[in-house]
Amino acid sequence: MADLLRLLLRVAEKAANVARVCRQEAPLFQLLVQEKTGDDKNKKFVQDFKTLADVVIQEMIRHDVGAQFPEMIGFIHGEESNKFENGLGESVTVTVCVTEEQTAALLASVLDSDDTAASLLARAIHQDPATIETGTEGLSVPLSPSELGIWIDPIDATSQYIDGREEVLEEGHLSPSGLHCALVLIGVYLRSTGEPVMGVINQPFNYKDPAGGGWTGKHFWGVSCGGVNSCSISRPKDRPDGSKGGGGLSVVLSSSEKQVVKEALVPLCGPDKLMYASGAGYKILCVIQGLADVYVLSEGSTFKWDSCAPHALLRALGGGVVDLTKCLQSGAGTDGHRAELVYHQPHTESQGADRWANQGGLVAYLDCTLLHSVIGGLKGKL
Numbered sequence: 001m002a003d004l005l006r007l008l009l010r011v012a013e014k015a016a017n018v019a020r021v022c023r024q025e026a027p028l029f030q031l032l033v034q035e036k037t038g039d040d041k042n043k044k045f046v047q048d049f050k051t052l053a054d055v056v057i058q059e060m061i062r063h064d065v066g067a068q069f070p071e072m073i074g075f076i077h078g079e080e081s082n083k084f085e086n087g088l089g090e091s092v093t094v095t096v097c098v099t100e101e102q103t104a105a106l107l108a109s110v111l112d113s114d115d116t117a118a119s120l121l122a123r124a125i126h127q128d129p130a131t132i133e134t135g136t137e138g139l140s141v142p143l144s145p146s147e148l149g150i151w152i153d154p155i156d157a158t159s160q161y162i163d164g165r166e167e168v169l170e171e172g173h174l175s176p177s178g179l180h181c182a183l184v185l186i187g188v189y190l191r192s193t194g195e196p197v198m199g200v201i202n203q204p205f206n207y208k209d210p211a212g213g214g215w216t217g218k219h220f221w222g223v224s225c226g227g228v229n230s231c232s233i234s235r236p237k238d239r240p241d242g243s244k245g246g247g248g249l250s251v252v253l254s255s256s257e258k259q260v261v262k263e264a265l266v267p268l269c270g271p272d273k274l275m276y277a278s279g280a281g282y283k284i285l286c287v288i289q290g291l292a293d294v295y296v297l298s299e300g301s302t303f304k305w306d307s308c309a310p311h312a313l314l315r316a317l318g319g320g321v322v323d324l325t326k327c328l329q330s331g332a333g334t335d336g337h338r339a340e341l342v343y344h345q346p347h348t349e350s351q352g353a354d355r356w357a358n359q360g361g362l363v364a365y366l367d368c369t370l371l372h373s374v375i376g377g378l379k380g381k382l
């Protein structure tokens with residue numbers, strides 16, 4: 001199934017391209033930023049353009065994966081529903097059609113006949129992405145399509161994507177907000193156990209060319225199954241300042257994290273090592289890259305599509321993502337394996353998106369010892 005990984009890398013690159021085009025092309029960008037102003041909220045269609053861009057990306061991924069791996073159709077899930085209502089009250093199901101012209105016509109019916117915007121979007125969807133260096137040569141993945149399911153987050157950290165603040169990324173440093181927090185996430189899990197086995201992350205806005213102004217993205221991938229653990233980046237080395245020893249942990253949190261959690265973590269952290277960043281996917285990526293030791297979230301505010309892809313990368317590097325509540329409840333500290341998040345079963349007692357929430361909160365980690373320290377520090381405090 002290395003073919004599936006290569007396809008996901010390619011389709012994620014295409015998705016990143018659509019995300020960039022929506023910000024670069026004026027007619028699309030205008031629709032995107034209209035959402036910000038409450039009064040001016042787009043009256044033309046019932047859902048906002050941001051949601052349409054998300055759905056278009058999700059459906060494009062679903063279309064391309066289903067075309068090459070028909071056994072996976074029916075097991076490709078995303079954050080968004082593809083049913084739209086247009087200004088005339090008509091219900092439109094957004095899909096990727098056989099030709100660019102057909103897709104443009106379908107999108108025009110949702111975009112209230114804005115043919116320019118519809119054509120630009122359709123062109124980006126049907127365009128072949130630039131060839132990317134995947135580094136997957138010689139990789140063999142012992143999986144078959146009929147045992148797999150997929151979670152897609154077309155654009156994680158949409159608020160950062162729309163705000164569009166441009167940050168110059170500093171090597172080895174976490175940058176809390178900005179366009180670079182927006183990520184395309186595609187995660188693959190085993191239908192039988194729910195374990196995440198393959199993940200692709202594309203960061204569409206990684207580097208801005210100072211001369212031309214165009215953005216270049218960056219991609220990451222990981223595979224963890226049947227004794228194969230392989231990742232596009234290597235496991236970060238222990239920090240030079242010795243923070244894995246006595247120097248204290250570095251932790252990344254949501255800016256909306258509870259005060260009690262922050263207070264419980266301060267004694268474990270080195271100075272300035274309690275950090276904040278936007279985007280659930282970006283925070284896990286910070287752990288993958290070694291920019292933070294752990295990401296702690298006490299609320300059930302992330303979903304399977306946020307965590308599946310980056311979770312697979314963490315596993316490939318020897319780490320994981322656990323359910324925080326389960327870890328805090330288990331008597332003997334942490335049983336990492338039993339508490340690892342799984343991706344195949346909904347919470348049947350919940351409704352809508354909450355059926356797929358990571359309800360118990362989470363901790364993303366690379367190093368088991370550090371996970372234990374965090375659980376120890378939070379026990380009895382929440």
Ligand code: 2IP
Pocket residue numbers: 153155156157158159254255256277278279280281301302303306
């Ligand atoms: C969101 C997004 C938010 C995150 C939230 C996710 O996904 O990543 O930034 O909140 O958990 O569900 P926070 O940044 O506070 O961690 P989306 O942007 O796709 O809705």
Ligand code: CA
Pocket residue numbers: 153155156157305306
């Ligand atoms: Ca998300």
